Amino acid sequence: MTHFLRQLTLWLALVLTLSAPAAARGVYLPPAEFIHSTFGQEIKPRMIWLSKELQHGIKQILGHPYPALRLRYWHNGARSAWILEEIGKEKPITFGIVVNQGRIEQFHVLEFRESRGSEIRYPFFTEQFVSLRLDGLQLNGDIDGISGATLSVRAGKKMARLALYLHQQITGAP
Amino acid sequence: MKNPPRILLKLKASQLIKWHRRAGIGAAVFVLILAVTGIALNHTTELALDKRHIDSPLILGWYGIEMPDQPRHFQAGEHIVSQLGDQLFIDGTVVLHSNVPLTGGAATPMFIAVAQPRELLLFTPAGELVERINALPGQIKHIENIGVTTDQTIALSNGNEIMVADTDMLAWHTAQSKQHITWSIPATPGDDFNDRLIAQYSSDNITYERLLLDLHSGRLFGEWGFYLMDAAAVLLILLALTGLWRWCQSKSRR
Numbered sequence: 001m002t003h004f005l006r007q008l009t010l011w012l013a014l015v016l017t018l019s020a021p022a023a024a025r026g027v028y029l030p031p032a033e034f035i036h037s038t039f040g041q042e043i044k045p046r047m048i049w050l051s052k053e054l055q056h057g058i059k060q061i062l063g064h065p066y067p068a069l070r071l072r073y074w075h076n077g078a079r080s081a082w083i084l085e086e087i088g089k090e091k092p093i094t095f096g097i098v099v100n101q102g103r104i105e106q107f108h109v110l111e112f113r114e115s116r117g118s119e120i121r122y123p124f125f126t127e128q129f130v131s132l133r134l135d136g137l138q139l140n141g142d143i144d145g146i147s148g149a150t151l152s153v154r155a156g157k158k159m160a161r162l163a164l165y166l167h168q169q170i171t172g173a174p
Numbered sequence: 175m176k177n178p179p180r181i182l183l184k185l186k187a188s189q190l191i192k193w194h195r196r197a198g199i200g201a202a203v204f205v206l207i208l209a210v211t212g213i214a215l216n217h218t219t220e221l222a223l224d225k226r227h228i229d230s231p232l233i234l235g236w237y238g239i240e241m242p243d244q245p246r247h248f249q250a251g252e253h254i255v256s257q258l259g260d261q262l263f264i265d266g267t268v269v270l271h272s273n274v275p276l277t278g279g280a281a282t283p284m285f286i287a288v289a290q291p292r293e294l295l296l297f298t299p300a301g302e303l304v305e306r307i308n309a310l311p312g313q314i315k316h317i318e319n320i321g322v323t324t325d326q327t328i329a330l331s332n333g334n335e336i337m338v339a340d341t342d343m344l345a346w347h348t349a350q351s352k353q354h355i356t357w358s359i360p361a362t363p364g365d366d367f368n369d370r371l372i373a374q375y376s377s378d379n380i381t382y383e384r385l386l387l388d389l390h391s392g393r394l395f396g397e398w399g400f401y402l403m404d405a406a407a408v409l410l411i412l413l414a415l416t417g418l419w420r421w422c423q424s425k426s427r428r
Contacts, residue, residue, distance in 0.1 A: 031309035
């Protein structure tokens with residue numbers, strides 16, 4: 001029943017959002033605001049260099065290496081925050097992901113640049129990621145897709161896995 | 175060999191020749207196109223058709239690719255940061271695709287920093303992308319200018335506030351009032367440099383192989399191109415059949 005209701009919500013949201021695709025592009029949460037709202041204080045970013053070994057793992061998740069030499073992240077206690085980008089169909093989608101003790105605590109779409117597929121920014125979709133963790137290099141739970149936003153959904157799932165993988169790397173936790 | 179059907183024999187030779195000739199004339203242009211493009215495509219590697227690019231504005235325009243007007247350049251230390259269309263160049267080499275207009279560029283011994291209104295792109299001096307910084311410091315929501323301090327660190331300005339980074343570009347602080355900053359200014363590297371960028375821009379698009387493939391399939395002529403080539407193929411079939419009929423008739427007469 002819950003699954004049915006979720007599917008119904010996804011379809012309804014799709015119908016509503018398809019009617020205004022041009023309005024889909026935009027900055028939904030400025031990156032600086034995402035960091036500030038996550039930690040509630042000024043926090044200095046840290047840096048992880050994407051070594052060959054690390055890029056090997058990343059490639060298993062993304063299907064390609066991350067297109068940068070280093071990534072900045074914010075870390076406080078058991079929480080880490082990541083701002084990651086992945087191409088949806090043609091343009092990069094910016095995600096903000098917070099990992100706490102190896103599980104996703106927050107999942108946001110910070111900026112969406114394509115004309116279609118921005119439904120992934122809505123809580124009905126993003127909340128599916130909360131509490132998920134890595135099982136090998138896969139998420140330990142299912143994420144319901146959105147018709148017409150397949151590539152954006154795929155990008156979101158990859159970024160969730162990447163954030164969890166990178167969190168493992170910086171904390172050393174399995 | 176079995177004789178051809180009686181109905182075929184009834185066709186007058188002159189009629190058959192007339193239709194055979196018409197089909198031949200109709201198909202001639204297409205046969206030439208198909209044959210020439212076919213031969214060329216068979217030798218794509220030898221002729222390097224997949225490596226040579228179209229730079230004719232007319233053909234690129236046919237594909238809906240418009241050449242941007244002129245590149246924009248900024249001096250970043252000893253380097254030149256340029257943008258043409260959606261291509262971003264450092265010292266004339268494409269380093270990234272982005273159609274967000276540039277705000278400026280600055281260089282330190284470690285990085286070449288390229289500013290867009292909402293993002294700062296860091297490259298190594300060799301042009302490798304190090305990082306995209308989209309969590310901008312302080313109150314800076316839009317970068318209006320980028321510069322370099324006398325300490326060889328990057329400074330950003332939104333018009334009101336100036337933030338200065340440390341050498342690793344990790345921490346930022348508000349600029350001191352007396353701190354001297356050399357702000358990014360547009361550069362004019364000359365026509366030769368511009369021509370190089372334009373050549374590179376066009377080289378990122380249509381190859382001769384693509385053009386020949388589209389000509390061969392008829393795709394070049396748009397939606398109806400396929401049908402045009404279908405019609406040409408039907409003409410060729412007719413040509414072959416009428417030729418055979420004619421041959422059969424002449425043989426039976428003998």
